[in-house]
Amino acid sequence: MDPTITDFTPVAATLGGILIGLSAVLLMAFNGRIAGISGIVGRLLPPYAGNEVGGAALFVLGLLAAPLLYAVFAGAPFAQTVSANAALMAGAGVLVGFGAGLGGGCTSGHGVCGIARLSPRSLVATAIFMATGFATVFVMRHLLGS
């Protein structure tokens, strides 16, 4: 099967979404923090003033531990298709990091936590990155044919 074709999996998607939501609520209830991954990852970079590097590092460790746990329970590693085009992935990485840094959030901070707070900034941010995401994939796949 063409690895770029993926099945529509509404039940697994909803369950996964609920877990993401539970994580966000847990982090706010106990630690008073937004579960925004670009922000949490950003706290690993200097300057560190009052930014709780340790807490961010533990959250990231949790992120990294999950694929191992998943492999144990699923009996096989998580299957994914990642582009191996070095220039594309380097450029995309810089755009994602820079864009999230400048825009104050990413899919989790704006798209989940911000929308859940009904923040107008997050609604606008999510609409914009969805729009440029749709446009980018359209150009890449249907105009450039890659």
Place this chain on the structure above:
Amino acid sequence: MRAAINFIAGLIFSLGLLISGMANPAKVQNFLDLAGTFDPSLIFVMLGAVVVTLIGYLFVLRRPRPLLAERFLVPSLKDIDGRLVVGSGLFGIGWGLSGFCPGPAITSLPLLAKGTLIFVPAMLIGIGLARILTQASVPGGRVIPATSGED
């Protein structure tokens, strides 16, 4: 205890990304491919996550303070400014090109795909560049850290 919460929250978040399939960039790019191999799964992930977070926050944010911290660190910014618009626009382009956003990219690190190992350091450089730019443009230096918004 706070440390344990951070780790557990990261673990649950990441399991959510794996179970929902969002840690697979192909699935995200197919969501973004309305004219081609469209896969609407991402909508269900966002709906599940937003509904749970919205209901949870309604109860949690009504309390005077978090269980293990002094106060809730919730973004106070209100303005829809150029940074938000340009930043989110660029973010979406990188997201479409790669199928990765920060959570799935970090979650994918242990799977050691070549593209992930290139993407994550590049993303860290991008976050650092944004911080340098936003701090340089604020008189007197670091008044508003780049990620002090919604994170």
